[in-house]
Amino acid sequence: MKHLILILFLFVCQKGYSQTGLLPLDAENNVFYSDSGKPNKSKSEIFKQAQNWISKTFGNYENAVTFEDPQLGKLILTSYAPVSGIAYEYVRFDLTIECKEEQYNVRIDKLDGISTTHSPSRLGAKDNNAIMEKEVAVKTEQSKKKRAEAEAALRNTKADIESINNAMYKLMSDLKLSLTQPAE
Template sequence: MKYLASLLILFSFGTSFAQDGYLPLDQDKNIHYSDSGQPNLSKDELYKKVQEWVGKSFGNYQNAVTFEDPNAGKLRVTSYVPLIHAQFAYVRFDLTITASDNKYEAHINNLDGVSPIHSPVRLTGKENEAIAAQQVLINAENSKKKRAELEENLKIIKADNNGINTAMYNLLGSLKQFTN
């Protein structure tokens, strides 16, 4: 029951952020997701729990972890998750988790869209700018046919960004659920 309630809250949390189609940006206009949790665990217990989550979530701990410092409680994962997106099949990312007594912080950044037909593409604030630009075009268009085409394109852009948001929020939610 506890897990069901957590999943429902997580789903509504992720959905509420993803509805507008915008990706979260930091002060430097880079895509940045963050979350924190307060499990009742010591730093060492929490770090071990995070390591266990990484192994279960990404299959091979050694391949996924690119940096670890147990003394500082810090771990960085560079990996991929599948994505629902018109151009990309996966998103590659860096996930940094810092554990301390009764708390962890998780940050996801350096996202790259990965496709089997072209090189990875760094995802940036330009994904959000595409939405704003498309909305300007829609507002300026007088032709109903052209306006409908632009609106359809806007739906695709927003759906792509929502696919990225969903993948990243689900990853953070999985970590939160596993550590509680």
């Protein structure tokens, strides 16, 4: 009976939860982060400051950038960010910066959790669903020992996702600060 209720609960809540999970998801249930800003600068100034930010943040510009077009005002890079989680040590991601006159857009997507103990794992709706499943397990578990184990697993999973979110939001925040400050 307990398993039937769990399955029914997961089925009913999955649709709504996947839209409001801890990792931001796009329409295809892929993790993404986005931001935009309107610095009072030309497209070429924004592009140059974005290039400088990439060099300062990721070290080797040539290794990080996978696409660069000054005419389009577009930069795409693939890099890693350290995360202080239990499941992953790093997150690999693509970061796209589109520069326009007095405006920029940034998008971080294609996130893979990287660990020394297992193969890279694409982050997505499954990670949000794992939290929901663990929350249900905590609420429905009768055994004190198993409930404590479920609570620990839930805390660890939430901490992993929080560390990923913090790393990605920090990148976007640092980029925003760099692009909105006066040119050096």
